[in-house]
Amino acid sequence: MPDLPASNRLRIGRYAESNRIYLITTNTRDREPIFKDFNSGRAVVNQFRCAQDQGFANSLAWVVMPDHFHWLVELQQGSLCDLMQRTKSMSTKAVNQFTGRKVTLWQKGFHDRALRREEELVKVARYIVANPLRAGLVEKLGDYPLWDAIWV
Structure with a gap:
């Protein structure tokens, strides 16, 4: 394999399929904890909702952590790259x-994994929404404001 930057290696072999469920993860640039600020985190949440309202993806579960997010989605139309470009840009x-700033918010690229079995979904959703607990940000899941799952 050629020696490519990590963001380019993530794209090799990527194929997005409508109606397939994906776990998507991306980080802020330099892992800056931008979303420690609740209102900044809500800006990401609003884009998850816009993607669903506009028919690009069904959001199944998500969590916005201080320096990254995990998003379990069922892709409806377009590609994962289009979905992520739109979500990151907006x-x-x-x-x-x-904030009145003009900064680059996100790292280039993202990680995705297509889920293969229906029974994995709830397990993956639990893993996603439990991130704040594992990171020690809260003692109870209900205390963390930037998560949701359709099963809860």
């Missing part, structure tokens, strides 16, 4: 507008 605009 959330960056919203956060910059809210």
Whole structure:
């Protein structure tokens, strides 16, 4: 395999399929904890909702951590790259507008994994929403404000 930057290696062999469920993860640039600020985190959440309202993806579970997010989605139309480009772009605009800054919010690229078995979904959703507990950000899941899952 050629020696490519990590963001390019993530794209090799990527194939997005409508109606397939994916776990998507991406980090903020330099892992800056931008989403320690609740309102900045809500800007990302709003983009998850916009993606669903516009028919691009069904959000099944998500958590916005201080420096990254995990998003379990069923892709409806377009590609994962299009979905992520739109989500990152619009959330960056919203956060910059809210904070009065002009910064690059996200690292290049993202990680995705297609889920193979129906029974994995609840297990993966539990893993996603339990991130704040494992990170020691809260003692009870209900105390963390930036998560949701359709099974809860």
